Amino acid sequence: MNQPLPPAALNSLRSGPSDRGRFGEFGGRFVAETLMPIVLAVEQAYAEAKKDPQFQADLAWHLTHYVGRPSPLWFAERLTKRLGGAKVYFKRDELNHTGSHKANNCMGQILLARRMGKTRIIAETGAGQHGVATATMCALFGLPCTVYMGATDVERQAPNVFRMKLLGAEVKAVTSGAGTLKDAMNEAMRDWVANVEDTFYIIGTVAGPHPYPMMVRDFQSVIGEEAKVQMQAAEGRLPDVAVACIGGGSNAMGLFHPFLDDTSVRLIGVEAGGHGIETGQHAASLTGGRPGVLHGNRTYLLQDEDGQIIEAHSISAGLDYPGIGPEHSWLHDIGRVEYVSATDNEALDAFQLCTQTEGIIPALEPAHALAYVTKLAPTLDKDQIILMNLCGRGDKDIFTVAAHLGVKL
Amino acid sequence: MSRIAARFAALKADGRGGLIPFLEAWDPDGATSMALLRGMPAAGADLIEIGMPFTDPMADGPIIQAAARRGLIAGVKVRFILDMVREFRKDDQATPIILMGYLNPILSYGPQKFCEDAGQAGVDGMIIVDLPTEEADLMLPHATANGIDFIRLVAPTTDDVRLPHVLNGSSGFVYYVSITGITGTRSASSADLAAAIPRIRKVTDLPIAIGFGVRTPAQAAEASKVADAAVVASALIETMAAHLDEDGKAKPGTVELVLAQVRALADGVRGR
Numbered sequence: 174m175n176q177p178l179p180p181a182a183l184n185s186l187r188s189g190p191s192d193r194g195r196f197g198e199f200g201g202r203f204v205a206e207t208l209m210p211i212v213l214a215v216e217q218a219y220a221e222a223k224k225d226p227q228f229q230a231d232l233a234w235h236l237t238h239y240v241g242r243p244s245p246l247w248f249a250e251r252l253t254k255r256l257g258g259a260k261v262y263f264k265r266d267e268l269n270h271t272g273s274h275k276a277n278n279c280m281g282q283i284l285l286a287r288r289m290g291k292t293r294i295i296a297e298t299g300a301g302q303h304g305v306a307t308a309t310m311c312a313l314f315g316l317p318c319t320v321y322m323g324a325t326d327v328e329r330q331a332p333n334v335f336r337m338k339l340l341g342a343e344v345k346a347v348t349s350g351a352g353t354l355k356d357a358m359n360e361a362m363r364d365w366v367a368n369v370e371d372t373f374y375i376i377g378t379v380a381g382p383h384p385y386p387m388m389v390r391d392f393q394s395v396i397g398e399e400a401k402v403q404m405q406a407a408e409g410r411l412p413d414v415a416v417a418c419i420g421g422g423s424n425a426m427g428l429f430h431p432f433l434d435d436t437s438v439r440l441i442g443v444e445a446g447g448h449g450i451e452t453g454q455h456a457a458s459l460t461g462g463r464p465g466v467l468h469g470n471r472t473y474l475l476q477d478e479d480g481q482i483i484e485a486h487s488i489s490a491g492l493d494y495p496g497i498g499p500e501h502s503w504l505h506d507i508g509r510v511e512y513v514s515a516t517d518n519e520a521l522d523a524f525q526l527c528t529q530t531e532g533i534i535p536a537l538e539p540a541h542a543l544a545y546v547t548k549l550a551p552t553l554d555k556d557q558i559i560l561m562n563l564c565g566r567g568d569k570d571i572f573t574v575a576a577h578l579g580v581k582l
Numbered sequence: 583m584s585r586i587a588a589r590f591a592a593l594k595a596d597g598r599g600g601l602i603p604f605l606e607a608w609d610p611d612g613a614t615s616m617a618l619l620r621g622m623p624a625a626g627a628d629l630i631e632i633g634m635p636f637t638d639p640m641a642d643g644p645i646i647q648a649a650a651r652r653g654l655i656a657g658v659k660v661r662f663i664l665d666m667v668r669e670f671r672k673d674d675q676a677t678p679i680i681l682m683g684y685l686n687p688i689l690s691y692g693p694q695k696f697c698e699d700a701g702q703a704g705v706d707g708m709i710i711v712d713l714p715t716e717e718a719d720l721m722l723p724h725a726t727a728n729g730i731d732f733i734r735l736v737a738p739t740t741d742d743v744r745l746p747h748v749l750n751g752s753s754g755f756v757y758y759v760s761i762t763g764i765t766g767t768r769s770a771s772s773a774d775l776a777a778a779i780p781r782i783r784k785v786t787d788l789p790i791a792i793g794f795g796v797r798t799p800a801q802a803a804e805a806s807k808v809a810d811a812a813v814v815a816s817a818l819i820e821t822m823a824a825h826l827d828e829d830g831k832a833k834p835g836t837v838e839l840v841l842a843q844v845r846a847l848a849d850g851v852r853g854r
């Protein structure tokens with residue numbers, strides 16, 4: 174007889190994915206046979222590590238003493254006054270070592286790679302934040318590291334390219350396609366196919382074949398878990414709204430997942446609207462795409478009527494991706510999370526507002542989340558609370574922003 | 583008997599292995615790739631593989647990536663590839679055609695409709711690179727219902743425990759990816775092939791084709807002897823790519839050059 178599921182799991186939105194790595198109809202393992210055995214090996218190794226108190230303790234120790242967790246929860250008082258509505262709190266993951274939430278996931282995956290006895294690390298990167306975080310962990314543990322980065326991104330994120338090189342990583346510029354995150358991921362997959370024996374692929378977002386979307390979400394969920402406790406301490410209750418930007422969706426999944434069953438909390442994901450959804454030049458997969466298969470999973474994608482993938486556009490290299498993690502596609506279809514978009518220009522305005530009112534230079538990625546917050550907050554009552562994931566700092570973006578403001582550095 | 587089974591039976595009766603040349607649909611344009619397809623049987627192709635261009639061919643190296651891009655720039659659509667096969671079948675009822683591609687364009691077309699239309703057009707088999715056995719239920723029932731062989735890839739990383747699982751529900755032939763890597767990069771050694779093929783034979787009676795890294799007549803001869811057929815792709819596409827003008831159009835004589843190369847490979851598998 175089948176064991177009945179405990180009621181909590183039955184009613185929970187947090188129990189996914191299925192054994193096949195599905196969130197509803199999304200997710201799965203759509204990779205070439207050459208990769209299938211290693212993908213299954215990662216799945217098994219992660220399942221064991223997840224249950225192993227030793228692994229969890231090791232991860233927690235490194236997050237505390239190396240990454241610098243917990244990150245603070247900050248009441249953005251001047252910004253709140255300026256917007257004239259709901260109280261705005263920032264979850265300050267930009268204060269992590271390496272300057273973004275990417276460190277949470279990289280630490281988890283490199284500990285897993287070591288546990289599996291892998292001796293070489295590869296990664297893809299868009300903004301360069303995941304590449305820097307990966308290169309950092311590789312320096313820490315003395316593992317050789319190759320990072321694939323689109324040629325366009327190499328240009329617009331030059332400081333991060335230099336950082337990776339200083340950290341000892343080899344940065345390979347990818348010229349196929351538009352030379353952005355999608356192309357970097359293709360090339361990283363090609364490297365992995367040729368080097369499965371010794372290589373571990375640290376994927377930087379909640380995409381890729383199962384178990385990656387689940388595993389990366391688990392490693393990032395520390396964001397939402399901490400925020401929940403911190404919000405209780407600060408306000409004695411849950412926030413009314415939680416907002417995060419979405420490239421592949423890892424910082425958003427990390428913030429949202431611990432709140433999925435708290436139905437009083439509105440969850441809002443902000444995609445990159447580029448030049449505007451109506452122009453077709455954007456990176457809003459849920460708003461402007463339809464389901465398909467890319468990079469190992471079934472999810473919403475920007476594609477033409479013949480199933481060819483369309484290049485995304487965003488001012489932010491980290492959001493410039495034509496897909497989105499499969500769990501988001503599911504949360505979109507069941508209506509648990511709302512997905513909206515913010516344009517390049519709205520993000521630039523928010524970038525400056527944050528800098529001037531709070532003294533925090535945000536990355537262009539969370540500036541998209543903030544752009545939506547600036548619209549939402551004034552429509553809410555003063556006793557309502559918005560929690561926003563400030564998932565990265567903007568030092569890497571000052572050249573891009575200067576160029577848009579017509580300033581020569 | 584299916585065209586694929588009939589062809590492998592005939593090859594066996596002849597006492598030789600087969601040659602499976604590959605062409606990318608609409609590389610560099612519809613007319614050129616149609617002419618190439620038409621000319622392949624007379625040049626000695628025993629079966630033919632047609633690549634379906636995709637924007638993100640994750641298992642392919644630079645040579646096939648570029649071919650796919652040329653096809654897409656020329657305006658290829660999934661339905662035009664089926665049109666090519668329909669056109670080919672007007673004068674050739676015997677040479678098996680296998681489509682090789684990635685899942686998303688097929689998913690977008692509709693898995694059931696794709697298999698129905700492909701079956702009617704005269705497609706005999708399909709290989710979907712990013713559809714492993716674990717996800718095969720998406721296509722398998724439709725392929726079977728329309729008489730299309732669902733050909734599986736086996737890789738050096740597919741161990742003995744996994745092998746029967748991978749081959750479960752496969753038909754036509756088994757495609758052995760002879761290297762751990764992408765297309766157009768390395769070639770497997772004779773020793774690797776000599777060890778790998780018997781390992782697969784233990785698990786299946788289906789014919790085995792070797793692909794990835796087969797470039798020369800000598801390599802094709804060896805692969806078709808160790809296994810039952812050899813697939814040659816990147817080497818042929820390289821010839822095509824070397825004879826395009828600045829606008830990416832085929833220069834006069836390009837098709838003939840590629841067909842001459844097919845003929846040399848065919849001589850190889852015939853031991854001439």
Ligand SMILES: Cc1ncc(COP(=O)(O)O)c(C=O)c1O
Nearest residue numbers: 302420421422423424491538565
């Ligand atoms: C600071 C920052 N935020 C967000 C992202 C987007 O990724 P994700 O949606 O997975 O959080 C990136 C990616 O590079 C990033 O660097």
